[in-house]
Amino acid sequence: xxxxxxxxxxxxxxxxxxxxxxxxxxxxxxxxxxxxxxxxxxxxxxxxxxxxxxxxxxxxxxxxxxxxxxxxxxxxxxxxxxxxxxxxxxxxxxxxxxxxxxxxxxxxxxxxxxxxxxxxxxxxxxxxxxxxxxxxxxxxxxxxxxxxxxxxxxxxxxxxxxxxxxxxxxxxxxxxxxxxxxxxxxxxxxxxxxxxxxxxxxxxxxxxxxxxxxxxxxxxxxxxxxxxxxxxxxxxxxxxxxxxxxxxxxxxxxxxxxxxxxxxxxxxxxxxxxxxxxxxxx
Numbered sequence: 001x002x003x004x005x006x007x008x009x010x011x012x013x014x015x016x017x018x019x020x021x022x023x024x025x026x027x028x029x030x031x032x033x034x035x036x037x038x039x040x041x042x043x044x045x046x047x048x049x050x051x052x053x054x055x056x057x058x059x060x061x062x063x064x065x066x067x068x069x070x071x072x073x074x075x076x077x078x079x080x081x082x083x084x085x086x087x088x089x090x091x092x093x094x095x096x097x098x099x100x101x102x103x104x105x106x107x108x109x110x111x112x113x114x115x116x117x118x119x120x121x122x123x124x125x126x127x128x129x130x131x132x133x134x135x136x137x138x139x140x141x142x143x144x145x146x147x148x149x150x151x152x153x154x155x156x157x158x159x160x161x162x163x164x165x166x167x168x169x170x171x172x173x174x175x176x177x178x179x180x181x182x183x184x185x186x187x188x189x190x191x192x193x194x195x196x197x198x199x200x201x202x203x204x205x206x207x208x209x210x211x212x213x214x215x216x217x218x219x220x221x222x223x224x225x226x227x228x229x230x231x232x233x234x235x236x237x238x239x240x241x242x243x244x245x246x247x248x249x250x251x252x253x254x255x256x257x258x259x260x261x262x263x264x265x266x267x268x269x270x271x272x273x274x275x276x277x278x279x280x281x282x
Contacts, residue, residue: 001034001035001262001264001266002031002032002033002034002035003029003030003031003032003033003034003035003058003059003096003098004031004032006035006038006059006262006266007026007031007098009261009262009263010061010100010103010258010261010262011024011103013108013261014103014104014106014107014108014115015106015107015111015112022101022102022103023065023070023071023072023099023101023102024098024099024100024101024102024103025098025099026096026097026098027066027067027072027097027098027099028066028087028090028091028095028096028097029058029090029091029094029095029096029097030094030096031096031098033058033094033096035058035059035266036056036057036058036059036267037052037055037056037057037058037059037266037267037268037269038057038059038060038061038258038266038267038268038269039051039052039055039057039059039060039061039268039269039270039271040060040061040062040251040252040254040255040258040268040269040270040271041060041061041062041063041248041251041270041271041272041273042062042063042064042244042247042248042250042251042272042273043062043063043064043065043244043273044060044062044064044066044097044273045273045274046085046086046089047273047274048060048062048271048273048274049086049089049090049093049095050089051271052093052095052271053089053093053095055267055269057095057267057268057269058093058094058095058096059095059096059097059098060095060096060097060098061098061099061100061251061254062097062098062099062100062251062273063099063100063101063104063116063247063250063251064099064101064243064244064247065099066086066097066099067083067086068083072099104116104250104254111135112135113135113136114135114136115250115253115254116247116250116251117136117137117138117178117250118135118136118137118250118253119249119250119251119252119253119254120137120178120246120247120249120250120253121137122253122256123157123249123250123252123253124157124249126140126142129141129142131175131207137178138177138178138179138180139175139176139177139178139207139209140175140176140177141174141175141176142173142174142175142176144172144173144174145173146170146171146172146173147165147168147169147170147171147173147211147237147239148169149173150173150176150211150239151163151165151239154213154239154241157249158241158245158246158248158249159272159275160241160245160275160277161275161277161278161279162277162278162279163239163240163241164238164239164240164241164277165237165238165239165240166217166223166226166227166237166238166240167226167227167229167230167235167236167237167238168230168235168236168237169237170235171210171211171235171236171237172210172235173210173211173237174210175207175208175209175210175211176209176210176211176212176213177203177204177207177209177211177212177213178213178214178246179200179203179212179213179214179222180214180215181214181215181216181243182200182214182215182216182217182218182221182222200212200214200222201222201225204225204236209236210235210236210237211236211237211238211239212226212236212237212238212239213238213239213240213241213246214238214240215242215243215246215247216242216243217238217240222238223238226238242276242277243276244273244276245275245276245277248272248273251270252270252272254270255268255269255270
């Protein structure tokens with residue numbers, strides 16, 4: 001099967017996007033080639049590309065940008081040694097990189113299901129704990145546990161070496177919220193009053209959230225709020241693992257359904273793009 005046919009089948013599996021402007025395109029390579037194998041990953045790093053070469057796979061399906069910007073514009077990278085080396089590695093080995101970002105967030109199984117968060121839910125084994133929206137599961141009520149126990153569980157599931165903690169290590173954990181991007185610019189109340197990340201803080205209060213799992217955090221908004229909450233006698237905790245580390249689970253889950261979607265025997269593997277962080281501790 002040609003690479004472009006696999007991409008067409010994958011896009012048909014997702015509902016059509018309302019916005020025709022999408023970053024989900026072939027980023028590099030010739031999609032008219034026959035597919036020799038597929039690598040699924042969150043970020044097509046140099047290490048992931050090298051793994052594709054070893055596996056003789058010529059299609060990488062990734063979730064995040066290939067060349068360090070949302071639209072993967074490259075004019076500003078011309079002559080940059082990192083960009084040139086990565087491009088050379090891909091071109092010399094005839095590898096096609098396709099980004100599945102807008103489609104997978106926009107739909108799954110022909111329904112309006114966020115495939116990344118649906119995948120996270122399934123990879124964690126938390127389907128029975130979802131509170132509220134099951135099509136984009138963000139809030140869970142899990143059996144009561146401790147912060148260290150939850151952190152250990154997440155590190156094993158995500159295959160990472162550490163988690164950054166903000167707030168209390170002693171919070172009694174029941175409600176866990178994946179609060180996505182925390183970027184300090186939200187205006188959540190429908191007027192012109194800017195309340196940075198106020199929407200997340202409001203939900204923490206309304207939903208009685210114990211632990212927050214963000215993609216990115218801002219020290220002067222949500223982190224400061226959680227620290228003050230602890231000082232006020234209302235223990236809260238942020239477990240911060242990084243954007244790519246968390247969404248990796250959604251791409252790992254794709255391995256469960258992609259063979260059925262494409263409907264033919266093509267070798268495929270999930271390759272973790274790697275723990276984004278290492279730690280130097282005192």
